[in-house]
Amino acid sequence: MNLFEAMKVFVKVTETGSLSGAARVLNLSNPSVTRHIADLEQYLGARLLNRSTRRLSLTDTGSAYLERCKQVLADLEQATLAAGMHAANPSGVLRINAPVSFSVNHLGRLLPLYAQRYPNVKLDVTLSDRIVDLVEEGFDLAIRIGKLQNSSLVMRKLAKAHVLTCAAPAYLERHGMPQHPDDLARHTCLTYAYTLPDNEWRLQRDGKVHTVRVGGGLHCNNGDLLMAAALAGMGVIRQPTFIIGDAIRDGRLRPILTDYHGDALAVHAVYPSRQHLSAKVRTFVDFLAQQFGEVPAWDRDLPI
Numbered sequence: 001m002n003l004f005e006a007m008k009v010f011v012k013v014t015e016t017g018s019l020s021g022a023a024r025v026l027n028l029s030n031p032s033v034t035r036h037i038a039d040l041e042q043y044l045g046a047r048l049l050n051r052s053t054r055r056l057s058l059t060d061t062g063s064a065y066l067e068r069c070k071q072v073l074a075d076l077e078q079a080t081l082a083a084g085m086h087a088a089n090p091s092g093v094l095r096i097n098a099p100v101s102f103s104v105n106h107l108g109r110l111l112p113l114y115a116q117r118y119p120n121v122k123l124d125v126t127l128s129d130r131i132v133d134l135v136e137e138g139f140d141l142a143i144r145i146g147k148l149q150n151s152s153l154v155m156r157k158l159a160k161a162h163v164l165t166c167a168a169p170a171y172l173e174r175h176g177m178p179q180h181p182d183d184l185a186r187h188t189c190l191t192y193a194y195t196l197p198d199n200e201w202r203l204q205r206d207g208k209v210h211t212v213r214v215g216g217g218l219h220c221n222n223g224d225l226l227m228a229a230a231l232a233g234m235g236v237i238r239q240p241t242f243i244i245g246d247a248i249r250d251g252r253l254r255p256i257l258t259d260y261h262g263d264a265l266a267v268h269a270v271y272p273s274r275q276h277l278s279a280k281v282r283t284f285v286d287f288l289a290q291q292f293g294e295v296p297a298w299d300r301d302l303p304i
Contacts, residue, residue: 001039004076007069009036010048014066018056090279091120097134098143100127101223101243102267106298107143114287121280129194129221134272140281141271143288145240153270156285159292161240162304163262165203166253170233178236178256181210188235189214193221201238203260210260227253240265242298249301258303267292 012022013033023033041048048062058066098107103125111123126132126139134142134153148155165184178184181203191198191214198219203210216235220226223243230237231252237244247253269285271277 001036001043003040003043004073006036006040006043008073009033010040011066011069011073013037013049013056014058014062089120090118090283092278092280093122093124094141094280094284095124095126095139096141096143096284097126097128097132097137097139099129099145102143102145103127104224106242110288110291113291114284117287118280118283121284134270140278141269141285144268144270146265148266148268148270152272154273155268155270156289157266157268158285158289159267159296160264161242161267161296161298162264162302163238163240164244164248164255164302164304165201165236165238165257165260166230166244166248166255167236168231168233168252169254171230171235172254172256174233181212181257181260184212184214184236184257187214188216190216190218190220190226190229190235190237192223192226192239193219201262203257203262205260238262240298241302241304242267242296245298245300245302255303261304267296 009022009026009028012025013019016022016025019033019037020030022028023030026033028036037049044061044065046061046065047059048065050057050059104127107125111125115121115123131144131149132139132142134140143158144155145161167187171188175187178187181201184201189201199213199215201212201214203212214236218226218229218234220229223239226237227239227244227247229235231247236256241248244253248255269288271281271285
């Protein structure tokens with residue numbers, strides 16, 4: 001028995017004054033209405049209605065139960081309306097996990113704009129370059145960059161970024177400009193810990209892939225630190241444009257081997273489920289996709 005459905009039928013019978021009247025209003029058959037009332041009385045172990053050939057009347061128990069039913073159904077309706085409004089209007093805490101360098105360089109400037117547009121959402125952002133378990137660690141969504149592992153997560157592509165090889169002009173003046181990927185083996189290359197394998201750089205031209213084993217005096221798990229070291233003339237880096245784009249545009253870093261390209265990196269939003277997606281997640285993902293645009297700011301005016 002569906003208790004709430006039976007309660008609704010009981011209230012409607014008392015309002016219309018008959019089983020048939022309740023059946024018409026609720027678009028049910030007469031036997032269905034009769035069964036709901038009988039099941040409810042059996043469940044309660046008490047008679048709710050006195051039946052005669054002409055009319056129905058409430059028992060004392062039925063009269064007391066009717067008032068409780070009306071209150072319960074009214075509370076249920078209010079709860080349903082509130083849940084619907086909450087689902088339609090972004091509110092509550094939005095827990096986000098995102099990569100460190102990407103967030104510091106690009107996500108941080110967008111968060112105030114989102115907060116201004118949706119003031120009822122509180123942003124709780126954790127920066128980490130490790131792959132977190134969204135469900136186990138309680139995140140609503142994550143920003144992930146690069147090739148995603150197969151999983152049950154829902155993913156939406158937000159933008160892309162290119163990976164460029166570059167060095168400071170001072171370094172290139174001392175050590176010369178590489179002309180071929182193989183030349184990188186003779187240069188000081190600063191490597192990133194989360195690139196696997198971290199001592200191999202893959203560049204391609206005209207469909208041919210060149211894999212070069214590189215190494216140098218710095219191996220690090222943060223792209224911003226690698227860029228800072230490259231700016232100081234320490235060596236060659238290969239990093240995404242969302243980190244090095246500004247430094248290339250203003251001449252602090254000079255791209256090398258521009259005829260050779262790597263695969264573009266996809267920037268994704270991932271979240272546990274598409275079903276009953278909350279308004280706070282939906283609006284945040286839509287907002288990021290709109291802000292990044294077809295050609296994101298970090299890729300503009302670069303040799304890609």
